[in-house]
Amino acid sequence: MPKAPRRPCPHPGCKVLIERKQRACRKHSRVLEARKPERIRGWRLQQRRAAYFAEHPLCRLCERAGVVRLATELDHVIPLEQGGADDWSNLQGLCHDCHAAKTAGERRDRQAVGMGGVDATLHGRTV
Numbered sequence: 001m002p003k004a005p006r007r008p009c010p011h012p013g014c015k016v017l018i019e020r021k022q023r024a025c026r027k028h029s030r031v032l033e034a035r036k037p038e039r040i041r042g043w044r045l046q047q048r049r050a051a052y053f054a055e056h057p058l059c060r061l062c063e064r065a066g067v068v069r070l071a072t073e074l075d076h077v078i079p080l081e082q083g084g085a086d087d088w089s090n091l092q093g094l095c096h097d098c099h100a101a102k103t104a105g106e107r108r109d110r111q112a113v114g115m116g117g118v119d120a121t122l123h124g125r126t127v
């Protein structure tokens, strides 16, 4: 039986060959895991949502504004893409409206660099 083909470790600059089923060489798999927390999905996610909402049933942003509203969405305070941890300390329950507003705000932040043209138009002087 032929041996399964090996591939190089995905860590930049590392040339160690690893087995297909490995994510990185022994030295770098730990680094990879620390940097990229795997997003949990499926029933584990459902279970965590349920557990979280059981303890924190209200929308955190509405609560801050003095409004009592049930949270329906589980949100990462710091998005995973920006290095946020995938654990309870980085979670908050939000109602649909607050979650939509927060997501829109994050998108705006990300695009802010390319907004110069729009701003110029808004101020009446197209560049």
Ligand SMILES: [Zn+2]
Pocket: 009, 010, 011, 014, 015, 016, 024, 025, 026, 027, 028
């Ligand atoms: Zn490596």
Ligand SMILES: [Zn+2]
Pocket: 059, 060, 061, 062, 063, 069, 094, 095, 096, 097, 098, 099
């Ligand atoms: Zn809310």
